[in-house]
Amino acid sequence: MATERSNEPIGVFDSGIGGLTVVAALQRLLPSENIFYLGDTARVPYGGKSRRTVERYSIEIGGLLLAERAKVIVVACNTASALAVPRMKEIFKVPVQGVVTPGAQAAAKSTLIGKVGVVGTRATISSGAYEHAINSINPGIQVLSAACPLLVPLIEEGMFDDDVTKIMLSRYLGPMLKAGIDTLVLGCTHYPLLRNTIAEVAGPHVTLVDSAENCALAVKRLLADAGIAASPRRLGGLNVALTDATEGFLRSAAQALELEIGDVALRSVQSEEGNPA
């Protein structure tokens, strides 16, 4: 049953633009929902920064989403999900949904031989969040991880089908492919944009698990459970805001994901008076 909160937006945040892969998945699955997306482009990337800094940024961005009346906060950034979701859940009353748990559940379901690979940023991988989440579902699964710090820059350069990208993917994935994984978690919201090239390098015997799709499913369940899903009779919209005015990668990502993005708003993440971004 629709309540007063039903028409409020789903708040989605990422350190930058990569979280739009989650927005695309949400729009496919929940076309009636309004979505407010906030990309912290003024401080992107989070992937090499410390837990304390990532927590601080995530809480600040969460506050900005609540100011937009978000009924749920979707942390569409693996680094922030791995490092900051526990603290956000302590602080905020609205439900907070990260991408790590849905990705881990899908991986545990997918693997037939109990060997899962995880790729992500340096911060995500060294947090051990996926390994921990997968092993708390099934302690028998062997998890092989690889930090892939160059993939985000390569993706942001639009080098999706480039020799250099293939060389780097072969290096990053080599050891886990040799070890015989049958499932690979794309543990960074940028990576689905590179899905075809990753599939090519990983080969036909490896199932790719995309945290974006699985996160959207988790949000759908969460809205239903809380009785705050939008009425199916309406058509939802998408609003995008960034913390820095550079839009370069936004347009190419939106095009690749077939997202309609209108005017992009700016939000300040500086709290000093009289000096908005």
Add this chain to the structure above:
Amino acid sequence: MATERSNEPIGVFDSGIGGLTVVAALQRLLPSENIFYLGDTARVPYGGKSRRTVERYSIEIGGLLLAERAKVIVVACNTASALAVPRMKEIFKVPVQGVVTPGAQAAAKSTLIGKVGVVGTRATISSGAYEHAINSINPGIQVLSAACPLLVPLIEEGMFDDDVTKIMLSRYLGPMLKAGIDTLVLGCTHYPLLRNTIAEVAGPHVTLVDSAENCALAVKRLLADAGIAASPRRLGGLNVALTDATEGFLRSAAQALELEIGDVALRSVQSEEGNPA
């Protein structure tokens, strides 16, 4: 003649760690000076961000350096030099020295045929700052520029002598080498760490201009002119502070530059009360 201010430190800042190349050059040239280095690792990189954001960050970091009693502010970041130095000079009373003007002067002096190449981040190149600075010295010099957005990530991965780095350098430098430049400005403080590989790709007929060396010379002149150079009888020290607690690349860069770095301090760039970084 030494004044009261002579023993105060030279304040050096960069978006991250790359500015340590300027510190190394300053230490070689001015061994008596104290240096306080501040790397804004919580918001690194600046190279893809907007002018307004880079200005705001630079002014904030400048303020932190003044709180350390800096007698001069050295902007050891090409992006901040290209985008924020004019505004910093309006705001701060202490001298502000960027890396663009010294680099442009050296390039204008170096070229014999009037064809100079400039490589840098996207923000530095699209600002046109080097082109403008070189042409205000000599309007007859043809300046060919290339944004090299992947070089900083490659350098931060320590991939100095790697095939992938060589492939990317060949792509970035190809057109300007074909056009026959005889001088190449390394317009990003990270790039001197890649000097050997760049020299290999550029070939023996291209002179590399390193903005770090030339910036250190400019600081030496500036201190002498203002009468605030340290007494030559003393030995200067180096203090390093970062805005985020991740030190990964710091140690490898310091090693490559043979810099002695002791304990690293933290400085907060968040102005909300009660939530220091």
